[in-house]
Amino acid sequence: MREILEAYGADPRRWPAGTRLPVGALVAEVKAAAEADSILDLAKAPVYSPDAIANLLASLPSRQGAEVVRFPGPRSKPRLSWAFAAPLAASLMLGIYLGAAGSVGRFLPQDDVAWLDDVSDTGLEDAEDVAEENQS
Amino acid sequence: MSVAPGRKWAGTADGDLLASAALGDSTAFAELATRYYAPAYRLAWRLCGNQTDAEDVAQEVFVKLWKDPAQVRQAAALKGWIMRAASNGAIDRLRRRKTASLDEAIEVSDAQPGAVTVLEGNAASARVVSAMAALPERQRQALALVYYENFGNAEAAAIMETTVEAIESLLTRARKSLRDSLSGEWRDLLDGVTALGK
Numbered sequence: 293m294r295e296i297l298e299a300y301g302a303d304p305r306r307w308p309a310g311t312r313l314p315v316g317a318l319v320a321e322v323k324a325a326a327e328a329d330s331i332l333d334l335a336k337a338p339v340y341s342p343d344a345i346a347n348l349l350a351s352l353p354s355r356q357g358a359e360v361v362r363f364p365g366p367r368s369k370p371r372l373s374w375a376f377a378a379p380l381a382a383s384l385m386l387g388i389y390l391g392a393a394g395s396v397g398r399f400l401p402q403d404d405v406a407w408l409d410d411v412s413d414t415g416l417e418d419a420e421d422v423a424e425e426n427q428s
Numbered sequence: 429m430s431v432a433p434g435r436k437w438a439g440t441a442d443g444d445l446l447a448s449a450a451l452g453d454s455t456a457f458a459e460l461a462t463r464y465y466a467p468a469y470r471l472a473w474r475l476c477g478n479q480t481d482a483e484d485v486a487q488e489v490f491v492k493l494w495k496d497p498a499q500v501r502q503a504a505a506l507k508g509w510i511m512r513a514a515s516n517g518a519i520d521r522l523r524r525r526k527t528a529s530l531d532e533a534i535e536v537s538d539a540q541p542g543a544v545t546v547l548e549g550n551a552a553s554a555r556v557v558s559a560m561a562a563l564p565e566r567q568r569q570a571l572a573l574v575y576y577e578n579f580g581n582a583e584a585a586a587i588m589e590t591t592v593e594a595i596e597s598l599l600t601r602a603r604k605s606l607r608d609s610l611s612g613e614w615r616d617l618l619d620g621v622t623a624l625g626k
Contacts, residue, residue, distance in 0.1 A: 325603075327614075327618055328603055328606070328607060329575075330618065330621045331556060331606075331610065331614070331617050331618065331621065332556065332571075332575055332576075332606070333621070334552050334553045334556045334617065334620065334621065335553055335556040335557045335560055336553065337469070337470040337473045337474065337482075337576070338473065338479055340465070340466070340469045340479065340482070340483055340486070341479075341483060344465065344469070344483050344486070344487075345458075345461050345462060345465050347487070348461055348465065348486070348487045348490050348491070349454070349457075349458050349461060351487065351491065352454065352457070352490075352491060352494045353491070353494070353495065
């Protein structure tokens, strides 16, 4: 097409006979499309209100609105109540005192002491007697 | 909130403006609105057919953006995001108001080349707008994006969440439908174009 236009110009009557129909049809298509474009150009959108953008900006919600979630503040350290701490401290002091005085056994049940004595009664002292009885 | 973009943001990239807006800088947001309100409004107008709805839709788009700028995943695609939001908002509104009056649909530009020409131009413009309003929604959307807002077919396809082939098909059908519906007055319309100096 470019060669035809460069060689013969825009008037189809000067174009070679064999090219007139296809090139002419293409030119007609381009012309029709250009006409359609110019008709579409008629449908311009109206200009928006002069204060439309100002109204928009004025209508923006504050960023401090509901969308903003407040983070919780730093958590304070839990305070030890004296009512809770005093008995703990007293029992600790008592334990240290008793341990240092060596008097823990006085506070243990007597049954336990007896059971400890029984531990020495293992029966090993009778082993030789038992062996002699068996031989006899 | 009353803010003006000022000149400090002129030439700033969309991404930087969006980032500043996300931190609460309303002047950065105002610059974004100055840049993109008009195309959002025009697209909404082509879909809704009236100025009031179009302004409402455009406003809703920007309020939505202000509330959550992180919705735009890629700052480079901001305009596309705005156009998609405007398009969706307009279509939602259109479906709610199927009975929009033709009087509103034929509002035209107030360019003033001369009293008589204005009347002729407005009539011609109103006729074309009316024919466009009769097109199916998707055809109008494709025409508005590619023809009036100069988006490439790939960009338009992304905005409309469809394929390039579908966009081409929609455009072809839209132009053919317009030509068919305006065939009786095609020559008069072309004369009107000439009279308006186009």
